Amino acid sequence: MEEDKPLIPGVTVRAATPERLVHLCVESFGKDGRLVEDNEFPSVLFLMHKWFMTSDEMAEAYVDLYQSCSDTVACMKPGCNHRPSSIDCQIQIYKAKICYAVRFWISNFPVHFDLDHRLSTVVKRFANLVQCEGNLTLKQLIDLSKVPSYDWMRNMSVRNPSMRHNRKVSLVFNHLEPMELAEHLTYLEYKAFRRINFTDFKNYAVTASLKDNPKLERSIALFNGLSQWIQCMVLSKTTPQQRADVIVKFVNVAKKLRILQNFNTLMSVVGGLTHSALARLAKTNACIPSETQKTLMEFTELLSSNNNFSNYRKVFNQCCHFKIPILGVHLKDLILLHTALPDKVEGSLVNFRKMAQLSQTLKELTKLQNHDNIPVCANMDLVNTLRLSLDLHYTEDEIYELSLAREPRNSLSSPSTPTKPVVFADWLAGVSPPVPNTINKHVHDMVEAVFKNYDHDKDGFISHEEFESIAGNFPFIDSFCVLDADKDGMISKAEMKTYFIRANCHALRKCFKHDFHEITYFKPTFCIHCTGLLWGLIKQGWKCKDCGINAHKHCKDLVVMECRSKQHAACNRRQDSVTNGTPTQELTYSSKRKMSQRQKRNRVHQGTQTEEIYFMDYQMRNSHMNGDGEYYEEQGQLYDRLLKAEEARDKLMAENARLEAKLEASNDQIVTLKSHVGMIRKNTITFILEQMDALHIQRDTEV
Amino acid sequence: MREYKVVVLGSGGVGKSALTVKFVSGTFMEKYDPTIEDFYRKEIEVDSAPSVLEILDTAGTEQFASMRDLYIKNGQGFVIVYSITSLQTFQDIKSMKEQIMRVKGIENIPMILVGNKADLEHQREVPSKEGATLAQIWGCPFLETSAKNTQNVNEVFIEIVREMNTSPVKESNGCCCIV
Numbered sequence: 001m002e003e004d005k006p007l008i009p010g011v012t013v014r015a016a017t018p019e020r021l022v023h024l025c026v027e028s029f030g031k032d033g034r035l036v037e038d039n040e041f042p043s044v045l046f047l048m049h050k051w052f053m054t055s056d057e058m059a060e061a062y063v064d065l066y067q068s069c070s071d072t073v074a075c076m077k078p079g080c081n082h083r084p085s086s087i088d089c090q091i092q093i094y095k096a097k098i099c100y101a102v103r104f105w106i107s108n109f110p111v112h113f114d115l116d117h118r119l120s121t122v123v124k125r126f127a128n129l130v131q132c133e134g135n136l137t138l139k140q141l142i143d144l145s146k147v148p149s150y151d152w153m154r155n156m157s158v159r160n161p162s163m164r165h166n167r168k169v170s171l172v173f174n175h176l177e178p179m180e181l182a183e184h185l186t187y188l189e190y191k192a193f194r195r196i197n198f199t200d201f202k203n204y205a206v207t208a209s210l211k212d213n214p215k216l217e218r219s220i221a222l223f224n225g226l227s228q229w230i231q232c233m234v235l236s237k238t239t240p241q242q243r244a245d246v247i248v249k250f251v252n253v254a255k256k257l258r259i260l261q262n263f264n265t266l267m268s269v270v271g272g273l274t275h276s277a278l279a280r281l282a283k284t285n286a287c288i289p290s291e292t293q294k295t296l297m298e299f300t301e302l303l304s305s306n307n308n309f310s311n312y313r314k315v316f317n318q319c320c321h322f323k324i325p326i327l328g329v330h331l332k333d334l335i336l337l338h339t340a341l342p343d344k345v346e347g348s349l350v351n352f353r354k355m356a357q358l359s360q361t362l363k364e365l366t367k368l369q370n371h372d373n374i375p376v377c378a379n380m381d382l383v384n385t386l387r388l389s390l391d392l393h394y395t396e397d398e399i400y401e402l403s404l405a406r407e408p409r410n411s412l413s414s415p416s417t418p419t420k421p422v423v424f425a426d427w428l429a430g431v432s433p434p435v436p437n438t439i440n441k442h443v444h445d446m447v448e449a450v451f452k453n454y455d456h457d458k459d460g461f462i463s464h465e466e467f468e469s470i471a472g473n474f475p476f477i478d479s480f481c482v483l484d485a486d487k488d489g490m491i492s493k494a495e496m497k498t499y500f501i502r503a504n505c506h507a508l509r510k511c512f513k514h515d516f517h518e519i520t521y522f523k524p525t526f527c528i529h530c531t532g533l534l535w536g537l538i539k540q541g542w543k544c545k546d547c548g549i550n551a552h553k554h555c556k557d558l559v560v561m562e563c564r565s566k567q568h569a570a571c572n573r574r575q576d577s578v579t580n581g582t583p584t585q586e587l588t589y590s591s592k593r594k595m596s597q598r599q600k601r602n603r604v605h606q607g608t609q610t611e612e613i614y615f616m617d618y619q620m621r622n623s624h625m626n627g628d629g630e631y632y633e634e635q636g637q638l639y640d641r642l643l644k645a646e647e648a649r650d651k652l653m654a655e656n657a658r659l660e661a662k663l664e665a666s667n668d669q670i671v672t673l674k675s676h677v678g679m680i681r682k683n684t685i686t687f688i689l690e691q692m693d694a695l696h697i698q699r700d701t702e703v
Numbered sequence: 704m705r706e707y708k709v710v711v712l713g714s715g716g717v718g719k720s721a722l723t724v725k726f727v728s729g730t731f732m733e734k735y736d737p738t739i740e741d742f743y744r745k746e747i748e749v750d751s752a753p754s755v756l757e758i759l760d761t762a763g764t765e766q767f768a769s770m771r772d773l774y775i776k777n778g779q780g781f782v783i784v785y786s787i788t789s790l791q792t793f794q795d796i797k798s799m800k801e802q803i804m805r806v807k808g809i810e811n812i813p814m815i816l817v818g819n820k821a822d823l824e825h826q827r828e829v830p831s832k833e834g835a836t837l838a839q840i841w842g843c844p845f846l847e848t849s850a851k852n853t854q855n856v857n858e859v860f861i862e863i864v865r866e867m868n869t870s871p872v873k874e875s876n877g878c879c880c881i882v
Binding site: 204205207208209210220223224227228267268271272274275276280300303304305306307308310313327328329331332333334335336337339340341357360361396400 | 716720723724764770774776802806
């Protein structure tokens with residue numbers, strides 16, 4: 001079946017068998033190995049073949065064609081012996097064309113050959129076959145030895161290459177230039193994006209799910225992580241002006257991203273800046289200069305979904321050289337095409353028109369794989385710092401809560417939107433936060449980077465001030481004294497790593513919500529938010545039942561501080577179970593820790609499976625001692641006792657974990673209280689002195 | 704002619720694209736090109752008033768949190784789709800109304816609840832009654848559809864246009880609404 005007006009030059013076939021497609025591909029090459037006119041059929045076929053057949057099947061089809069062509073191709077030359085040496089032999093010409101086609105495949109899609117072992121085996125066998133015929137020139141064409149290595153594609157995480165220029169940059173958000181930030185974000189984007197291969201895209205288009213698609217998932221996690229980081233960086237500032245300043249900075253980053261033609265990161269930044277959690281901050285928006293607002297509006301317009309993203313599509317198609325497409329938009333196109341068109345038509349013919357249409361999108365998406373010239377040079381220390389910042393995982397709800405805390409709803413203008421936060425369902429369940437192992441690695445890299453840049457005297461410690469400036473990149477982490485575990489006023493590498501791993505392992509989840517209750521204090525107490533004294537005789541303030549912080553009635557809704565006891569409890573429970581477990585248990589626990597959020601649901605199921613294995617093992621052992629009833633009984637009893645003992649141990653462990661958590665919480669409270677003592681003392685003395693002064697004055701006047 | 708922007712929301716794999724494709728292309732289309740400007744635009748007549756619908760299909764972008772926010776901001780009417788063969792997809796959309804309200808900052812939002820894949824009756828996990836109950840809570844129409852058999856497909860979009868006609872949306876620019 002043929003098209004009248006082809007979509008892509010040279011692609012006229014609408015549907016055909018795979019064998020026919022391979023033959024058509026061979027026919028696209030001339031005697032001299034050049035493509036006939038501007039025929040794009042071979043590119044489309046080689047790009048798309050994995051949609052309907054494996055690469056080794058396709059390579060086999062070429063080998064079959066080669067082996068059978070002495071029967072299928074007629075050579076009219078009189079007296080021709082069809083040897084490699086004979087000139088103008090139709091069979092030899094056809095064989096040459098086959099080799100040109102395979103060479104085209106190797107040189108345009110080298111990644112197929114490096115990553116697919118079975119494919120390269122077939123092609124090597126093919127090369128041997130050609131060589132055995134004495135056809136050395138043709139053998140040279142299909143030589144695989146020059147295929148570059150695509151090792152980096154096999155790895156999920158982004159490895160640090162040896163950088164040519166390690167430029168000097170600050171790691172601190174406040175000192176970072178928008179261009180530096182944009183370039184490093186582009187670097188991260190590029191590294192994550194180009195790992196997603198053809199099969200990953202295909203699987204997503206077909207299944208509409210991210211299951212078993214870690215590379216795509218990682219890229220989307222980066223996209224969402226950046227949006228969230230931006231929202232948190234803005235919301236971490238206490239005054240509207242400060243928040244507006246952060247927004248202005250990110251709009252400047254967006255400008256640079258546009259210059260770099262990195263549309264995916266641009267979408268993520270603009271999406272973060274215009275997210276409802278920030279858009280509702282009226283006071284903050286009033287502080288943003290009109291010029292910045294205009295720029296942001298222009299970007300929103302550029303990336304708008306109106307008219308099927310027509311603004312973006314136009315601009316993107318006009319861009320040349322290095323560019324990163326908006327992943328979501330093109331994934332949407334793939335899914336629509338896949339839904340609308342069947343893979344096979346008229347029985348078993350490959351629907352090649354569909355392949356041609358899909359190829360236009362996939363060509364764009366896989367282009368970066370072969371694009372080695374990224375136009376930015378990155379400082380790996382900054383890359384490592386940024387990467388960890390983007391790992392922090394929040395839910396939409398947490399961020400929205402934070403937004404409400406910063407600028408509470410205006411009771412007059414608000415419609416009755418739910419005041420109680422709704423638990424937003426697992427809408428994003430497909431994207432799980434990075435697994436602890438990845439986080440640990442990222443933490444390690446980041447801390448090394450920080451020490452490399454800020455530990456000037458190389459003594460393995462950094463100071464309070466240096467830490468504070470780095471901490472600005474990570475909104476809502478604890479202050480220095482929590483980090484400085486041994487209270488020596490300096491922070492060691494180990495302290496910093498422990499801290500960040502802990503901060504990440506529960507990702508500040510639910511940590512901003514406090515359980516405040518009105519309370520009467522019997523000694524002077526200060527508000528955590530405004531640091532003022534809680535005045536009055538009774539019911540002076542509000543106390544959080546969980547973490548024990550105190551605040552004024554009017555301050556309590558403004559407190560933006562984690563509820564620490566919740567966090568500790570969660571963390572300790574986890575650690576205890578690991579340290580106290582028997583070796584087998586340790587194994588299950590550590591593997592459980594590796595599980596992503598999504599998999600947790602299966603836990604119960606896993607538990608029973610292990611038990612089943614235990615039991616089977618036990619039964620098998622018994623079946624070996626046929627007839628020995630006593631022994632059998634004894635074993636049974638022992639097993640019962642073991643089970644009981646294990647049960648008891650589990651209970652004790654749980655109890656232990658609970659107590660430890662309690663202890664930790666109390667310890668924390670002690671620390672907080674201790675730190676208050678000094679302040680209280682000072683304030684009380686001032687208070688007394690003032691009172692005394694007042695009394696003096698009073699007495700003096702009386703006198 | 705009035706123009707309506709309709710956003711199709713729902714988890715991955717519920718058949719959002721299939722509904723959209725069925726609606727914009729009718730029964731037959733020679734060539735599909737989802738990248739062209741008016742691919743998602745269609746003219747229909749609702750209660751003898753000609754209207755133009757622009758469909759914002761969120762398929763493929765479900766996982767991109769901030770893109771979803773932008774879609775919702777842009778939309779005027781919402782088609783919320785789950786699959787009757789998957790209870791999970793029904794759970795996923797339960798908080799959808801609140802989420803849209805949060806982004807739009809208004810209360811009366813034209814929407815319709817749709818249980819797709821009605822042709823797979825033997826795999827049904829969500830009873831019709833449950834869908835109807837949720838629609839009642841939301842105060843919106845409810846339809847079960849089959850994109851495969853073209854059952855109720857046009858009706859969904861006709862219904863949503865009616866919804867948009869009865870509750871005229873104050874066109875806030877979506878940017879500075881106070882929630």
